[in-house]
Amino acid sequence: MSTPQLHYFRAVPRDWANCPPLASSFQSFETMLFMLALHRHPAAVIACQSAIESALKAHLRAKPRAQINVASSVTALANQAYRRLGEFPAPRILDLTNLRNDFIHFGFSPEDDRRAITQILKTGLPLLLAIYADLFDIFLDARAIRPDLRDITSLTTSERDRVALVPEFGDQVRHALDVFALVKDQPHIDPTYCIHALAYLVGRSVTANFMSSAERDLAFGDKRADRAFEIEEGKRCRLEGIFSESWRFNCPICAEGASGFVCEVVEESDSRHGYSVRRGACPSCGFSISPDHHHLADVLLAAQLPAAVIAISSRQ
Numbered sequence: 001m002s003t004p005q006l007h008y009f010r011a012v013p014r015d016w017a018n019c020p021p022l023a024s025s026f027q028s029f030e031t032m033l034f035m036l037a038l039h040r041h042p043a044a045v046i047a048c049q050s051a052i053e054s055a056l057k058a059h060l061r062a063k064p065r066a067q068i069n070v071a072s073s074v075t076a077l078a079n080q081a082y083r084r085l086g087e088f089p090a091p092r093i094l095d096l097t098n099l100r101n102d103f104i105h106f107g108f109s110p111e112d113d114r115r116a117i118t119q120i121l122k123t124g125l126p127l128l129l130a131i132y133a134d135l136f137d138i139f140l141d142a143r144a145i146r147p148d149l150r151d152i153t154s155l156t157t158s159e160r161d162r163v164a165l166v167p168e169f170g171d172q173v174r175h176a177l178d179v180f181a182l183v184k185d186q187p188h189i190d191p192t193y194c195i196h197a198l199a200y201l202v203g204r205s206v207t208a209n210f211m212s213s214a215e216r217d218l219a220f221g222d223k224r225a226d227r228a229f230e231i232e233e234g235k236r237c238r239l240e241g242i243f244s245e246s247w248r249f250n251c252p253i254c255a256e257g258a259s260g261f262v263c264e265v266v267e268e269s270d271s272r273h274g275y276s277v278r279r280g281a282c283p284s285c286g287f288s289i290s291p292d293h294h295h296l297a298d299v300l301l302a303a304q305l306p307a308a309v310i311a312i313s314s315r316q
Contacts, residue, residue, distance in 0.1 A: 025054035037203035041116035042108035084130035172198035235283035254285035
């Protein structure tokens, strides 16, 4: 049997390919990312729950086709001193499982998007991260190993071997959870925007697979490069003319948008730095943040905002 193919994992446990349930868990996790990029949020719930169940089966060495109860399995493992799993009471896990079952047996509609994303960010993803960390000693995000980490190259070799996801995807998983933590108690806010950057990054990573050779040449070829900077710089200048106070940040999605993510920065007394990012756009990759999504902007640009605030204050 050939080795299963993964798209967003950079490191996996040794002999993972010889453990079909664990390989299935990683594949289901990636399927969840694809479904989020396609805005098929209920289908992402189904894939997320499958990733959880398969990871538990791998650890418990369950027999093929064996059925497991996720809530009771997690509770039993938590009682064995797996501390991260102790943060997930059975009723919370059952809410996710029951929603998955509803979607499988009764289908879904766009009206289900909000509760689908809520369950993924409230329980599904955090539980999956805890399972991977406690049971397999791997982490989807490098900052789960070192919270103050600036770059993955600062990790030791043994630490890097435990960082499962390609860094930019691990970053966006963390950002989605951080944004949800800010808005989860505000029922008037649609939680689907919490995964906007993650979904956009995943969607952008697979776009070329659906292009013809001619379309790829237009999008990425030399002819585009000849005028790309001129066109994109013109768009940035127009944005700066529209925004009341602007700053160019590094784009959180694309490397081409270095110092090219133009944002409107406004004074806000309640914010940590006295300023907040209201909206922004990157002409290079097309990623944008609307005024209704300022929590997302603040999380994505948190590391860059202090320097921007100093510069903006000095020119006033």
